Amino acid sequence: MIGSLVIVGTGPGKPELMTPATEAVLAKATDLVGYGPYLDRVPPRNGQRRHASDNRVELDRARHALTLAASGRDVVVVSGGDPGVFAMAAAVFEAIEMGDPAWQALDIRVEPGVTAMLAAAAEVGAPLGGDFCAISLSDNLKSWATIERRLKAAAEADFVIALYNPASKARPHQLAQAFDVLRSVKSGATPVLFVRAAGTAEAKVLTTTLAAADASVADMRTLVIVGASTTRTVGRWVYTPRREHGTAS
Amino acid sequence: MIGSLVIVGTGPGKPELMTPATEAVLAKATDLVGYGPYLDRVPPRNGQRRHASDNRVELDRARHALTLAASGRDVVVVSGGDPGVFAMAAAVFEAIEMGDPAWQALDIRVEPGVTAMLAAAAEVGAPLGGDFCAISLSDNLKSWATIERRLKAAAEADFVIALYNPASKARPHQLAQAFDVLRSVKSGATPVLFVRAAGTAEAKVLTTTLAAADASVADMRTLVIVGASTTRTVGRWVYTPRREHGTAS
Numbered sequence: 309m310i311g312s313l314v315i316v317g318t319g320p321g322k323p324e325l326m327t328p329a330t331e332a333v334l335a336k337a338t339d340l341v342g343y344g345p346y347l348d349r350v351p352p353r354n355g356q357r358r359h360a361s362d363n364r365v366e367l368d369r370a371r372h373a374l375t376l377a378a379s380g381r382d383v384v385v386v387s388g389g390d391p392g393v394f395a396m397a398a399a400v401f402e403a404i405e406m407g408d409p410a411w412q413a414l415d416i417r418v419e420p421g422v423t424a425m426l427a428a429a430a431e432v433g434a435p436l437g438g439d440f441c442a443i444s445l446s447d448n449l450k451s452w453a454t455i456e457r458r459l460k461a462a463a464e465a466d467f468v469i470a471l472y473n474p475a476s477k478a479r480p481h482q483l484a485q486a487f488d489v490l491r492s493v494k495s496g497a498t499p500v501l502f503v504r505a506a507g508t509a510e511a512k513v514l515t516t517t518l519a520a521a522d523a524s525v526a527d528m529r530t531l532v533i534v535g536a537s538t539t540r541t542v543g544r545w546v547y548t549p550r551r552e553h554g555t556a557s
Numbered sequence: 558m559i560g561s562l563v564i565v566g567t568g569p570g571k572p573e574l575m576t577p578a579t580e581a582v583l584a585k586a587t588d589l590v591g592y593g594p595y596l597d598r599v600p601p602r603n604g605q606r607r608h609a610s611d612n613r614v615e616l617d618r619a620r621h622a623l624t625l626a627a628s629g630r631d632v633v634v635v636s637g638g639d640p641g642v643f644a645m646a647a648a649v650f651e652a653i654e655m656g657d658p659a660w661q662a663l664d665i666r667v668e669p670g671v672t673a674m675l676a677a678a679a680e681v682g683a684p685l686g687g688d689f690c691a692i693s694l695s696d697n698l699k700s701w702a703t704i705e706r707r708l709k710a711a712a713e714a715d716f717v718i719a720l721y722n723p724a725s726k727a728r729p730h731q732l733a734q735a736f737d738v739l740r741s742v743k744s745g746a747t748p749v750l751f752v753r754a755a756g757t758a759e760a761k762v763l764t765t766t767l768a769a770a771d772a773s774v775a776d777m778r779t780l781v782i783v784g785a786s787t788t789r790t791v792g793r794w795v796y797t798p799r800r801e802h803g804t805a806s
Binding site: 319320322323324325326327328329332366390391392393394397398399400401402404405412416418419420421422423426427429430431433434435436437438439440441442443444449450451454457458460461462464465466467507540542543545547548549550551552 | 568569571572573574575576577578581615639640641642643646647648649650651653654661665667668669670671672675676678679680682683684685686687688689690691692693698699700703706707709710711713714715716756789791792794796797798799800801
């Protein structure tokens with residue numbers, strides 16, 4: 309008996325932002341594996357087993373899910389947002405590459421979802437309207453030097469920049485350092501958005517400038533968007549025009 | 558009487574990838590405005606008016622939608638994918654900034670959706686597992702020099718690169734030029750993915766390398782993903798490990 313493994317994302321938080329495809333996958337699973345708070349977004353179903361784990365053990369969690377699937381279970385690995393963006397999908401494929409060769413014969417699938425930066429952008433208008441990049445500020449898995457190099461390159465090439473994992477208790481100073489790197493290249497007038505709990509009922513937006521941005525505003529539930537040179541404010545909205553030289557009729 | 562305007566994305570194509578939030582907004586609209594093929598994804602409803610337009614008239618379409626909303630209608634502007642990523646949301650805010658000041662008082666909202674690169678990534682594994690950027694290769698609204706500068710910066714800083722609008726009949730040679738820019742920086746062994754019609758029933762994936770990539774494979778429905786230095790193949794899957802120095806237990 310060969311089991312299956314589907315890696316899904318619940319979206320940013322509101323049930324209405326989870327896709328019907330992901331909902332259908334969750335309904336058919338025998339086992340759900342994931343970080344506790346993401347599993348809590350899934351309504352309980354009779355006979356379905358839940359395997360909640362801590363946030364820092366992605367590879368162990370991936371191996372556990374693969375072992376269950378190899379034993380014939382229909383397993384769903386539950387991420388927040390989109391499973392392929394700073395979430396569980398990469399950890400599962402890493403576990404497959406390093407693990408039992410039989411795991412490659414499993415029925416494995418990834419279901420896309422709404423990632424945090426899209427929900428954050430929608431709360432404030434269309435700040436991602438031009439070319440953009442997404443950088444995780446967590447240095448658990450890469451060096452801070454690499455992060456600084458990417459921030460500088462993205463600023464110099466005038467990308468809009470979405471910052472995932474901008475701050476945590478273990479890393480309170482990194483966002484301030486990131487702003488310093490960006491200030492060395494970008495204008496102080498560049499719009500900066502702190503969007504907390506985007507795509508949930510508690511969403512909260514703070515719009516400021518790079519010169520005035522206070523890194524201590526961000527926490528683990530915040531997504532930070534730093535505009536390009538063309539990013540503009542209109543009323544309560546922020547957007548990046550599609551043209552590189554601002555608006556035009 | 559004040560109308561409303563909501564800008565939504567239908568997701569990549571399959572109805573099961575449209576969010577319930579967007580579905581609910583579409584059900585309540587009096588008027589739908591959008592590019593014909595995206596409107597065709599929305600089932601007809603009694604009494605709901607449809608205003609289909611060509612793909613090249615975003616600003617006119619945005620003004621039309623705003624004028625309808627200002628006359629008291631409940632208007633939904635329909636994009637594919639996510640409305641904030643190379644789609645209609647930026648055009649609407651541009652039209653607001655340049656248009657009737659009364660438009661700023663309208664009830665305006667953006668609903669996020671699943672953008673093409675997330676659906677494309679899910680078809681092949683987790684290629685966006687590290688820091689990544691999204692670049693539109695269309696030079697309708699920006700210069701080719703800007704596009705080349707961004708490609709080079711993204712390659713040098715080792716981002717995974719998602720290329721939107723890689724080719725059209727009017728621009729058949731640009732993707733080949735983009736690959737040349739990337740080859741000047743990245744290894745020829747870098748995985749390159751051509752994902753056509755991602756997130757639809759006709760999805761088709763071609764996995765190759767930067768050295769072997771043939772730009773003529775791409776058309777308007779193709780999303781191209783160029784890996785980072787760490788992006789790897791495992792079986793039929795491609796993923797980018799979360800660590801910058803490859804896999805590790």
